[in-house]
Amino acid sequence: MKTLEVDLGNRSYPIHIGSDLIDQPELFSACEKATSIYIVTNTTVAPLYAERLTKTLGQLGKPVRTIVLPDGESYKDWKNLQLIFDDLLKFGADRQTMLVALGGGVIGDMTGFAAASFMRGIRFIQVPTTLLAQVDSSVGGKTGINHPLGKNMIGAFHQPVAVIADLNTLKTLPARELSAGLAEVVKHGAIADTEFLNWIEANAKSLLACETSAMAHAVLRSCEIKSAVVSADEREGGIRATLNFGHTFGHAIEAGMGYGSWLHGEAVGCGMVMGADLSRRLNFITQDEVDRLTKIIQSMNLPTDPPKFGAQRYMELMQVDKKTEGGQIRYVVLEKIGKAQIKSVPDAQVIETLAATGAV
Numbered sequence: 001m002k003t004l005e006v007d008l009g010n011r012s013y014p015i016h017i018g019s020d021l022i023d024q025p026e027l028f029s030a031c032e033k034a035t036s037i038y039i040v041t042n043t044t045v046a047p048l049y050a051e052r053l054t055k056t057l058g059q060l061g062k063p064v065r066t067i068v069l070p071d072g073e074s075y076k077d078w079k080n081l082q083l084i085f086d087d088l089l090k091f092g093a094d095r096q097t098m099l100v101a102l103g104g105g106v107i108g109d110m111t112g113f114a115a116a117s118f119m120r121g122i123r124f125i126q127v128p129t130t131l132l133a134q135v136d137s138s139v140g141g142k143t144g145i146n147h148p149l150g151k152n153m154i155g156a157f158h159q160p161v162a163v164i165a166d167l168n169t170l171k172t173l174p175a176r177e178l179s180a181g182l183a184e185v186v187k188h189g190a191i192a193d194t195e196f197l198n199w200i201e202a203n204a205k206s207l208l209a210c211e212t213s214a215m216a217h218a219v220l221r222s223c224e225i226k227s228a229v230v231s232a233d234e235r236e237g238g239i240r241a242t243l244n245f246g247h248t249f250g251h252a253i254e255a256g257m258g259y260g261s262w263l264h265g266e267a268v269g270c271g272m273v274m275g276a277d278l279s280r281r282l283n284f285i286t287q288d289e290v291d292r293l294t295k296i297i298q299s300m301n302l303p304t305d306p307p308k309f310g311a312q313r314y315m316e317l318m319q320v321d322k323k324t325e326g327g328q329i330r331y332v333v334l335e336k337i338g339k340a341q342i343k344s345v346p347d348a349q350v351i352e353t354l355a356a357t358g359a360v
């Protein structure tokens with residue numbers, strides 16, 4: 001097992017990465033002072049892992065309950081968030097209750113938001129079971145739900161007290177979900193670490209085969225990159241925005257298609273191709289570098305042809321992005337491979353990218 005730390009002063013927390021971690025009660029020591037523990041999970045993950053985790057948490061001598069939500073991005077909304085509050089109140093949860101998010105990014109984001117707002121804030125632990133959640137969403141404390149008009153529009157920054165990433169849970173992940181997670185892995189290489197990107201490119205087969213040693217490295221290096229960024233800029237005043245590479249276009253695809261049609265990682269993969277094209281138009285990277293990044297994304301079995309919403313619809317959808325300031329959309333672009341920056345770009349140039357990448 002490897003352990004990293006997200007360094008946020010007295011809100012610092014460990015990220016544990018290894019095999020069969022959900023069977024190890026000592027990793028859940030943050031529950032020591034909890035009056036009760038609620039596992040929040042969904043109808044797909046519950047039959048796979050809830051019983052094992054309940055057994056582990058049961059060894060801590062606290063009452064353990066499970067809240068099971070419907071599965072899917074389309075349920076990341078107010079109505080289903082309310083189901084968590086309903087159960088917490090019905091069964092007498094209090095301010096010392098610990099929530100444990102068992103699942104992918106949807107469960108993590110919703111459980112985190114429930115923890116941020118229940119009784120004005122309780123503690124929670126992330127137990128990510130998708131690659132995407134292990135390399136990205138479980139770390140950093142962005143929590144929330146979608147709005148029909150925009151992705152993750154309602155939420156809060158609320159850090160977990162621990163992240164426990166059990167690599168063995170990835171063995172039951174469908175291939176399409178594995179590929180979606182690899183999009184965020186590629187993103188970390190593209191924005192922060194050329195050597196890591198080279199490694200990803202050279203190890204595409206092992207990654208797609210979900211080989212444990214490849215997964216271990218992808219999760220560890222991604223968490224190192226993300227935790228360093230979050231430790232430096234928790235609330236996205238500056239450098240954290242670079243983690244949004246591919247997301248301005250990607251979130252527009254997700255919202256425009258209806259949540260759940262394209263997976264988040266698929267939309268981000270395609271969004272990165274569009275972001276790379278925009279970076280070339282700004283004379284930051286070369287066409288060869290755009291082509292290379294596109295090939296890496298395709299090698300992960302991810303789509304790179306955006307839906308044809310037309311320029312006006314894309315601009316409308318992107319306008320509600322959280323990075324927009326004073327009506328000005330700001331994009332994450334690659335200054336070079338391995339380094340990103342946030343930038344306002346004239347609409348005309350963005351529309352050229354939309355046209356060139358087939359979005360129009």
Ligand SMILES: NC(=O)c1ccc[n+]([C@@H]2O[C@H](COP(=O)([O-])OP(=O)(O)OC[C@H]3O[C@@H](n4cnc5c(N)ncnc54)[C@H](O)[C@@H]3O)[C@@H](O)[C@H]2O)c1
Pocket residue numbers: 042044045048071072073076103104105106107109129130131132133136137138139140141142143152169170171172173174177180181264265
């Ligand atoms: N908070 C953040 O920083 C952050 C970062 C990236 C993404 N996100 C959010 O995360 C969400 C995407 O997360 P995701 O890709 O994990 O999707 P997801 O949570 O929908 O999980 C994907 C699918 O895999 C299933 N699943 C989960 N674990 C499994 C396992 N071990 N075996 C078999 N099936 C399993 C789920 O039930 C679901 O059907 C989006 O809502 C996105 O906005 C948040």
Ligand SMILES: O=C(O)C(=O)C[C@@H](O)[C@H](O)[C@H](O)COP(=O)(O)O
Pocket residue numbers: 136140142151152184236240241243244247322
């Ligand atoms: O943690 C971050 O910061 C990120 O931007 C990571 C993204 O992969 C993630 O999808 C995040 O939820 C997007 O943030 P948002 O603020 O654009 O909703």
Ligand SMILES: [Zn+2]
Pocket residue numbers: 136184247264268
């Ligand atoms: Zn993302």
